[in-house]
Amino acid sequence: MCGRYVLSGTPSELSAYFGLQDCPDFLPRFNIAPQSDIPVIRQRPEIGLVGQIVRWGLVPSWAKDSSIGAKLNNARAETVADKPSFRSSFTRHRCIIPASGYFEWQAVSRNGKAFKQPWYIRPTEENAYFAMAGLLAKWVAPDGSNLITACVITTEPNGVMTPIYDRMPVILSGNDIGTWLDPVNHDRNVLIPILKSVADETMKAVPVSLSVNRAGNEGPELIQAIELSE
DNA sequence: CCAGACGTTGTT
DNA sequence: GTCTGG
DNA sequence: CCAGACGTTGTT
DNA sequence: GTCTGG
Numbered sequence: 001m002c003g004r005y006v007l008s009g010t011p012s013e014l015s016a017y018f019g020l021q022d023c024p025d026f027l028p029r030f031n032i033a034p035q036s037d038i039p040v041i042r043q044r045p046e047i048g049l050v051g052q053i054v055r056w057g058l059v060p061s062w063a064k065d066s067s068i069g070a071k072l073n074n075a076r077a078e079t080v081a082d083k084p085s086f087r088s089s090f091t092r093h094r095c096i097i098p099a100s101g102y103f104e105w106q107a108v109s110r111n112g113k114a115f116k117q118p119w120y121i122r123p124t125e126e127n128a129y130f131a132m133a134g135l136l137a138k139w140v141a142p143d144g145s146n147l148i149t150a151c152v153i154t155t156e157p158n159g160v161m162t163p164i165y166d167r168m169p170v171i172l173s174g175n176d177i178g179t180w181l182d183p184v185n186h187d188r189n190v191l192i193p194i195l196k197s198v199a200d201e202t203m204k205a206v207p208v209s210l211s212v213n214r215a216g217n218e219g220p221e222l223i224q225a226i227e228l229s230e
Numbered sequence: 231c232c233a234g235a236c237g238t239t240g241t242t
Numbered sequence: 243g244t245c246t247g248g
Numbered sequence: 249c250c251a252g253a254c255g256t257t258g259t260t
Numbered sequence: 261g262t263c264t265g266g
Contacts, residue, residue: 003249
């Protein structure tokens, strides 16, 4: 899955990489947790690609209160087009969630004890970004205010992720990014097939320290590779 | 028909 | 809003 | 995702 | 065990 990630670049770097027409300000983050405000990329008709800050944790428009968002950090690619919580977002409100990399926890046994080893997964290419496939939803609070939220779509693991975990975020590349973001594209026969695990060569995984476990911790040391002891 | 759920993950 | 269960 | 709390009453 | 907060 994808429950913690990194976006360490600046708005101008992100704009240059993805060709954004506009991007709000944001700070570099090394430990982004669900319920955080995050930058996403969407396509505006007549304008092009733009950045926008939304909350991670999808709140569907029909929700009675926003608490359901705490559960909807991810959506499964296999069912996203059909589930009531995601269906309309899949048809109309797709986005890219840009990431410098993401974390995954590997269940291991060390000295006979269950233990979770965190890994950092980043693009093979330096200074590149992952374009994670995401969904958006707008929820209107009882007081009339709007809440825009997002979730990350997950799929089966590729060869890099299989030893670590049995799910991974959908990462789009090349033409698939434009196809996914095109707001007039409502064809599930086109959209569903691009939600596959990305090629092994595009990513590398390194083990990192347990510091990342605590969501309040921040800083580049969180993505520093460590030596694994037996 | 109305009522109630609507999700993923991991763990048992 | 829309689907499932009763 | 993981970490940490999980409660009421009354007093400061 | 389950929910909330980060």
